[in-house]
Amino acid sequence: MQPQSIAIIGAGTAGLATAALLAQQGHAITLIERAPALEPVGAGLLLQPAGLSVLHRMGLYQAMYRYGAHIDALVGHTCSGRAIMNSHYRPLGEQAHGLGIHRASLCHVLDSHLQTLPHQRRMGCTVSAVDAQAHQTLVTLEEKQRTDVLTFDAVLIANGSHSQLRPSDWTRYDRLYPWGAMWAMLPMAAPFDVPLLQQRYHRASTMAGILPTGSRPDQPETPLASFFWSLPVTEIAQWQQPDFAASPFEKWRGALHTFWPQLDEVLTPLTRAQQLTPATYRDVIMSKWGDNRLGVIGDAAHAMSPQLGQGANMALLDAWALGDAMQQSDNWHQVWTHYHQHRGPQIRFYQRMSRWLTPAFQSHSRVVATGRDLLLPVLNHLPWMRLQMAKTIAGLKTGLLR
Ligand SMILES: Cc1cc2nc3c(=O)[nH]c(=O)nc-3n(C[C@H](O)[C@H](O)[C@H](O)COP(=O)(O)OP(=O)(O)OC[C@H]3O[C@@H](n4cnc5c(N)ncnc54)[C@H](O)[C@@H]3O)c2cc1C
Numbered sequence: 001m002q003p004q005s006i007a008i009i010g011a012g013t014a015g016l017a018t019a020a021l022l023a024q025q026g027h028a029i030t031l032i033e034r035a036p037a038l039e040p041v042g043a044g045l046l047l048q049p050a051g052l053s054v055l056h057r058m059g060l061y062q063a064m065y066r067y068g069a070h071i072d073a074l075v076g077h078t079c080s081g082r083a084i085m086n087s088h089y090r091p092l093g094e095q096a097h098g099l100g101i102h103r104a105s106l107c108h109v110l111d112s113h114l115q116t117l118p119h120q121r122r123m124g125c126t127v128s129a130v131d132a133q134a135h136q137t138l139v140t141l142e143e144k145q146r147t148d149v150l151t152f153d154a155v156l157i158a159n160g161s162h163s164q165l166r167p168s169d170w171t172r173y174d175r176l177y178p179w180g181a182m183w184a185m186l187p188m189a190a191p192f193d194v195p196l197l198q199q200r201y202h203r204a205s206t207m208a209g210i211l212p213t214g215s216r217p218d219q220p221e222t223p224l225a226s227f228f229w230s231l232p233v234t235e236i237a238q239w240q241q242p243d244f245a246a247s248p249f250e251k252w253r254g255a256l257h258t259f260w261p262q263l264d265e266v267l268t269p270l271t272r273a274q275q276l277t278p279a280t281y282r283d284v285i286m287s288k289w290g291d292n293r294l295g296v297i298g299d300a301a302h303a304m305s306p307q308l309g310q311g312a313n314m315a316l317l318d319a320w321a322l323g324d325a326m327q328q329s330d331n332w333h334q335v336w337t338h339y340h341q342h343r344g345p346q347i348r349f350y351q352r353m354s355r356w357l358t359p360a361f362q363s364h365s366r367v368v369a370t371g372r373d374l375l376l377p378v379l380n381h382l383p384w385m386r387l388q389m390a391k392t393i394a395g396l397k398t399g400l401l402r
Contacts, residue, residue: 001326001335003027007139007152009127010159011038013103014298014315016110018156020058021323023117030152031114032141034159036124038111042103043183043277044213044226046071046197049089049096050395051313054320060109067105069195069212069223071098074309074393076199076209079259084201084373086380091390098309098394100197100212102185102224106312108217130155130165132294154293154332156322158315161282161303166296173285177305179362180236181228182276188212188223189266197309199361200260204369206230207361208260225266229256229276230362236278249273281305283355289343290336297322302347304354307361313395314350318343345398353392 003026008015011033023029035041047055047068055061076085089096122141129140137155141148157165192198192210199209207230215222231239249272257264270276282303289301298315325338359365360372379385391397 001329004153007155009157013312014318015158017316017319020114021319023119029119031121032125033123034126038107040104040216043185044100044211045103045312046309047099047101048313048395051316054316063109068099068101068214071100072195074197079202084376087389087393091387102213102216104216137293157296157300158298159300161299163300166300170286170288172287175283177281180233180280181230182278183228184276185224186266186269188225191262192225192266204363233280239273292332304351305358307358308354310350349397349399
């Protein structure tokens with residue numbers, strides 16, 4: 001395709017990876033981000049083999065691996081010690097693995113690569129509107145007290161799950177999940193310094209997890225663990241009240257000790273509710289992700305619950321598919337035809353799976369939790385199912401049997 005001027009809105013995983021891939025092809029990229037600088041915000045993400053293969057192809061795998069924590073499996077037990085989840089990457093090959101990584105390190109490696117390529121960036125600018133026309137696309141930018149309207153050949157919306165910019169007439173479904181999480185980043189401690197994402201459950205209403213996360217770029221010597229605690233969104237506000245102080249927090253710590261005593265050491269630095277950060281998730285289904293001079297990628301296009309750990313992977317796969325589509329096409333119509341063919345089945349499969357699976361881990365349903373506790377251990381013993389589960393977690397599936 002002839003070089004195009006393209007605005008990419010949002011400097012997260014999707015925006016940074018796409019900017020780098022398209023800048024490399026000679027397109028004139030302008031990256032627009034509302035944060036004044038790429039700060040070390042966020043917690044741990046699990047990069048799956050599918051996402052890691054994109055990093056391999058971009059030549060960034062080694063750089064990412066230096067910051068990350070090698071993960072061999074996802075394991076989950078009930079508080080009585082019964083194994084419910086036991087999903088290893090090994091059935092996919094001796095070398096197959098995931099990588100626990102801090103969001104800041106992921107963005108840092110992508111951004112360092114992008115900095116080596118010609119592009120422009122507008123930091124501290126919030127896009128308030130996008131207007132796609134037949135021959136150009138207009139972007140309205142708010143910077144401090146100023147409003148600017150910029151013109152590009154095309155615009156890619158990559159501004160995350162809570163995007164207000166995705167076209168409403170392409171959005172079939174957009175709702176907040178009723179459950180979210182409180183999370184904290186903590187220095188790694190035994191017994192979690194092992195290559196496992198570990199979870200513990202009581203029914204589906206109580207869940208905690210620990211992911212080895214490697215280190216942040218500004219503190220490369222300190223290995224970290226991401227701790228998360230699942231809870232209904234309606235309870236998040238009360239955690240943030242200034243008076244959610246000593247007493248309820250101490251009570252929660254006491255209950256956590258009974259629920260998962262091995263957490264005590266890693267949670268030692270956690271002394272106040274305010275050290276935990278809330279996270280909410282959306283479930284977004286779109287009828288299409290691109291048309292003519294406008295596209296939507298990453299969480300903005302297909303936000304899902306983090307139960308299958310696919311957010312960053314899907315963003316990297318979107319970036320790669322779009323780069324590939326641009327290289328193989330002569331015009332935007334062909335780009336989106338190619339993109340939909342390649343991304344459609346996989347995005348739809350993972351959206352469906354995360355929508356089906358999430359209530360088994362985050363809900364008040366005892367029936368669903370009992371079904372999970374009976375079914376998953378049996379499935380873990382069937383080699384074919386173990387392989388399908390490994391492929392699903394790895395981000396390699398495009399349908400139930402594909
Ligand atoms: C602050 C933050 C913390 C996160 N922490 C975690 C975590 O701990 N664990 C996890 O699994 N996932 C986390 N995520 C989500 C995770 O990064 C994504 O699922 C995944 O990386 C896909 O990324 P994305 O690029 O589609 O969206 P995101 O990573 O959400 O990036 C979107 C970017 O767009 C910018 N933006 C938003 N609106 C505008 C606007 N109007 N104009 C300009 N810029 C805008 C945002 O500032 C952000 O940088 C976090 C996301 C953010 C933004």
